[in-house]
Amino acid sequence: xxxxxxxxxxxxxxxxxxxxxxxxxxxxxxxxxxxxxxxxxxxxxxxxxxxxxxxxxxxxxxxxxxxxxxxxxxxxxxxxxxxxxxxxxxxxxxxxxxxxxxxxxxxxxxxx
Amino acid sequence: xxxxxxxxxxxxxxxxxxxxxxxxxxxxxxxxxxxxxxxxxxxxxxxxxxxxxxxxxxxxxxxxxxxxxxxxxxxxxxxxxxxxxxxxxxxxxxxxxxxxxxxxxxxxxxxxxx
Numbered sequence: 001x002x003x004x005x006x007x008x009x010x011x012x013x014x015x016x017x018x019x020x021x022x023x024x025x026x027x028x029x030x031x032x033x034x035x036x037x038x039x040x041x042x043x044x045x046x047x048x049x050x051x052x053x054x055x056x057x058x059x060x061x062x063x064x065x066x067x068x069x070x071x072x073x074x075x076x077x078x079x080x081x082x083x084x085x086x087x088x089x090x091x092x093x094x095x096x097x098x099x100x101x102x103x104x105x106x107x108x109x110x111x112x
Numbered sequence: 113x114x115x116x117x118x119x120x121x122x123x124x125x126x127x128x129x130x131x132x133x134x135x136x137x138x139x140x141x142x143x144x145x146x147x148x149x150x151x152x153x154x155x156x157x158x159x160x161x162x163x164x165x166x167x168x169x170x171x172x173x174x175x176x177x178x179x180x181x182x183x184x185x186x187x188x189x190x191x192x193x194x195x196x197x198x199x200x201x202x203x204x205x206x207x208x209x210x211x212x213x214x215x216x217x218x219x220x221x222x223x224x225x226x
Contacts, residue, residue, distance in 0.1 A: 004155070042116070043156075043201070043216040056213070090155050098205075098212045100146060103155030 003027040004104035006091050012110045015081060021107045023074040023091030030096040032074045034066060037088040037106070049074060051096070081111045114139040116204050118217030125192050126225050133220045135202035136184040144205035144212065145178060145185050150219075151198045159200075160187070192224045 003026045013019050025032065034046040048056035049068040063085075065077040074091055088108050092101040115138040125131050137145075143164040148156035162169045162176045162185065169176050173192075178185040189196055202217040 040121075040218065042218045045213070045215075048213075092155075094212070098144065098207075100158045100161065101214065103148075103157065105153065105155050 004091060004093055004102050006089075006104035006107050008107060009105065010108045010110075012112060013078070013081065014112055015083070017081075018077070018079040020078065021076040021089055021091075021109075023076075023104055025072055025074075025091075025093040025102070025104075027093060027095075027102060028071075029093040029102070030071055031094040032068060032071070033092040033094070033101065034074065034076055035090040035092065037090055043090065047076075078109075081109075083111050085109065086111045114142060114204055114206060114213075114215040116202060116215045116217045118202050118220060120220060121218065122221045122223070124223045124225060127192060127194060129192055131187075131189045131192050131196070131222055131224075133187045133200055133202065133222075134184060135186070135204075135217050136182075137204040137215075138183065139204070139206055140180075140183065142204040142206045142215075145176070146203050146205065146214075147176060147187050148201045148203065148216075149198045150201065156201055189222075192222075194224050194226050197222055197224045 005024050007022045032049045036044045045058045046060045047066040067075040088106040090106045091104040094101045118135045146161040149159045150156040173190045175188045199219045201219050203214045205212045205214045
């Protein structure tokens with residue numbers, strides 16, 4: 001248990017659906033991250049929130065929309081996804097002073 | 113931007129043998145190098161890290177070395193055990209806009225054969 005939870009753990013959605021991924025951290029950290037993990041590729045940074053403000057959008061398509069209502073919660077809203085968006089989506093958090101990132105278990109997303 | 117290369121992509125060792133995973137990075141400004149272990153169905157977890165002002169760090173059976181001049185760093189696992197089987201990721205981290213931006217390698221799948 002890393003102190004970072006993600007729901008749902010598995011999600012299957014059609015290309016026209018709208019769904020949301022949720023991340024919650026219980027560590028009191030101020031930086032939160034969304035990563036995409038695809039087979040045989042490095043973890044791809046998608047978004048970074050620092051003190052609830054988005055500080056990085058790594059050229060992510062607009063069909064992915066992040067939301068950070070407070071420093072403990074992070075959402076990723078999904079709409080009109082493509083099959084190539086199927087991947088493991090990982091949330092992470094980090095203390096403001098830097099150092100280790102704490103990852104959640106991920107949401108395995110399949111787009112049909 | 114930073115580019116991290118990791119080798120090998122897969123590694124099989126006999127239980128009790130040593131395993132070595134190597135990474136290179138491109139940005140000399142990177143100053144923090146964590147290693148993560150990812151087991152099936154779980155997110156990556158930090159196993160050891162090293163900062164740029166240190167050349168070597170050891171924690172029981174795990175050690176990491178850093179050569180800043182050559183821009184490469186390595187993970188060494190001694191006396192491997194079956195529970196060491198997992199995917200290992202190296203990363204290089206740099207300060208960017210007030211927060212640390214982390215670039216990961218492509219991962220090494222380690223299999224320890226009993």
